[in-house]
Amino acid sequence: MSRTGTKVLERRVGGRPTREEAEARDARLLDVATRLFMERGFDGTSIDAVAEAAGISKPTVYARYDDKRDLFAAVLRKRIRDWLAPLSAAAEAQATEAKPKSIKTTLHELSRHMIAYTLAPEAGACQRILSAQAVQFPELAKLANEEGWLRAVRGVSSIMRQSAARGEIKVHDPELAAHMFLNLVLGHSKRLALYGIATDPETEERHRKAAVDFFLNGIRSK
Known part of the structure; x- marks a missing residue:
């Protein structure tokens, strides 16, 4: 899915995704984070890199997780x-x-x-x-x-x-x-x-x- 396509999951009237879209976004975020952590290790992985690879904004990631740990x-x-x-x-x-x-x-x-x-x-x-x-x-x-x-x-x-x-x-x-x-x-x-x-x-x-x-x-x- 293109980055433009993935952003659609985060946009809805009022800026709030549906429950299904939020679940799909969270699943994609975890899949991407898993891949990067396994490939680059803990120190070599950043929230910025995960957000960019998943096509999700940093504020959205931080709204779900406090930090990289x-x-x-x-x-x-x-x-x-x-x-x-x-x-x-x-x-x-x-x-x-x-x-x-x-x-x-x-x-x-x-x-x-x-x-x-x-x-x-x-x-x-x-x-x-x-x-x-x-x-x-x-x-x-x-x-x-x-x-x-x-x-x-x-x-x-x-x-x-x-x-x-x-x-x-x-x-x-x-x-x-x-x-x-x-x-x-x-x-x-x-x-x-x-x-x-x-x-x-x-x-x-x-x-x-x-x-x-x-x-x-x-x-x-x-």
Whole structure:
């Protein structure tokens, strides 16, 4: 869309966009901010650059976000939501469906999604930004932990509770088991992504499958 076209989203009689236009504008802003942060890093990205690339005025950006840290936090939250979406759906299915998928199938599917997302170039760039900004903006790392990791733990532990209630597995502490599962399955991939190390998909798939099977054996999957 041309810059002239994008400006239409901000202009209406009285200068106020419709709700749909505002939502489209905000989504475009986050998409552009994500791309620039991942390409240029935190220090190399400015509000000016994001506004220009998105075809949105600076005052409009500042009306939505206080500063660059606030904008990056919004980018981080969106990435977390996308990462957690399959996990939330799986936990709901385990709780509501009459015949949900087995714990083995569920954990293999979830781990495949999580690792693919973790190994994407954008994920590694995001991890590096969090590490580089940890001292100046510790609240960003806190956000990633509380809204990302801990919510993932709760989702996996919910799946395990449901599976245990059906007699499919035996697990005494679902939350601890969820921590172990996520560390076991994602630890290797997160390190690769953080340091930008390329990985062979077949090797990573073997590692993922072995990690999930090892975990399932540990919780005595039937």
